[in-house]
Amino acid sequence: MNLNEYLALAPVLLTGLCAFAGTWAGSRFSHSNEHNQWLRNEKMEICSDFVSKTESLATTDVLAASASDLQTFSKGVSELSQARMKLVCSMEVVGASMKLKAALVDMAAAALAAHVAGADQREASKRRLNDAIAVVEHRHSYFILESSNDLNSGRFYGLGPFRPTLMPMLRLKGKVEERRVGLQDFS
Numbered sequence: 001m002n003l004n005e006y007l008a009l010a011p012v013l014l015t016g017l018c019a020f021a022g023t024w025a026g027s028r029f030s031h032s033n034e035h036n037q038w039l040r041n042e043k044m045e046i047c048s049d050f051v052s053k054t055e056s057l058a059t060t061d062v063l064a065a066s067a068s069d070l071q072t073f074s075k076g077v078s079e080l081s082q083a084r085m086k087l088v089c090s091m092e093v094v095g096a097s098m099k100l101k102a103a104l105v106d107m108a109a110a111a112l113a114a115h116v117a118g119a120d121q122r123e124a125s126k127r128r129l130n131d132a133i134a135v136v137e138h139r140h141s142y143f144i145l146e147s148s149n150d151l152n153s154g155r156f157y158g159l160g161p162f163r164p165t166l167m168p169m170l171r172l173k174g175k176v177e178e179r180r181v182g183l184q185d186f187s
Contacts, residue, residue: 040151042088047147050097053080054143057104058136062111062129070115074108077101089150096146100139107132138178145170 057076065073082097089097110132114125149167152158159166 039088042084043093043147043151044153046085046088047093047151050080050082050085051140051144051147054100054104054140058107058133058140062107062133063114063126065111065115067115070108070111073111077104077108080104089147092146093143093150096139096143100136100143103132103136103139107136138174142174145174 053076057073057080060069060073062070062073080101082094082101085097086094107129110125110129114122114129117125149163152163
């Protein structure tokens with residue numbers, strides 16, 4: 001075969017190579033897109049489940065709860081698990097969930113202490129319980145902030161290049177609120 005015969009085959013070979021490369025790239029991008037969608041759906045399910053459980057626990061009226069209600073509350077707090085969250089969510093979201101669970105544990109302990117406190121300690125116990133409730137509300141807001149940042153939802157939906165600017169501003173707002181409320185560490 002001479003050069004002219006090879007040149008006649010060049011468009012056919014080039015077309016075949018481009019088709020193969022396009023098919024390979026399309027399958028890679030499709031796989032990556034499917035994985036990202038699966039990961040986002042898992043994160044959404046895990047975070048919304050955690051938010052709904054903590055919301056139901058946080059809205060429990062522990063000031064007027066009976067001893068059996070407080071035991072049920074404590075059991076519900078102990079059943080909160082971040083195992084699935086640790087697999088798919090960012091470390092910021094996992095950290096925020098751990099702080100929220102710790103605040104709920106502290107709230108349960110304060111509620112039990114307030115329930116069994118004597119008359120002389122009742123006022124101090126209720127003050128500690130109210131402080132614990134404020135911490136839970138604060139940690140709940142922080143978890144929602146971190147999870148919506150991770151999921152690009154809520155306040156962060158569609159912000160594109162402005163997302164990295166907004167998150168530090170919202171964290172700063174949280175720290176200001178933390179100082180106002182008197183919490184030790186919000187971040």
